[in-house]
Amino acid sequence: MTTQDAEQVVVQDPEKVALNKRLETSFWGLFLIMLGGWALVPEETIPEGAWSIGVGLLMLGLNMTRYFCGIRMSGFTTILGILLVVGVICGDWLDWGDLNGAFLLIILGLYLVLKPWFEKRRLFGKAEES
Secondary structure, three states, X not given: OOHHHXXXXXXXXXXXXXXXXXXXXXHHHHHHHHHHHHHHOOXXXXXXXXXXXXXXXXXXXXXXXXXXXXXXXXXXXXXHHHHHHHHHHHHHHOOOHHHHXXXXXXXXXXXXXXXXXXXXXXXXXXXXXX
């Protein structure tokens, strides 16, 4: 067996796969509850950007739960969650709207710089490969 063959073998832990499925289902449930609540509350009572903050925190919460359960996190939803939260805080709430592009570039650049560190620790990837 070559090194390449050894890297392609994916060992799936059925318990972690099932746990990840439950976590994702819970995330979707919370998202739908938030969406329904959003539809019930008058638009003028909720601060601008609250929806993005809520979705971002849900994504980050899901990935933090995965991390503490020993399941690989999703790099896409982690970065997207950070971008949503930072974008609203800096753009809408602190009135730094001109800097949103700068923060986007900084966060994406940090991700690329730290990507080897993430890969070495196997933090991101498919949950089934945990």
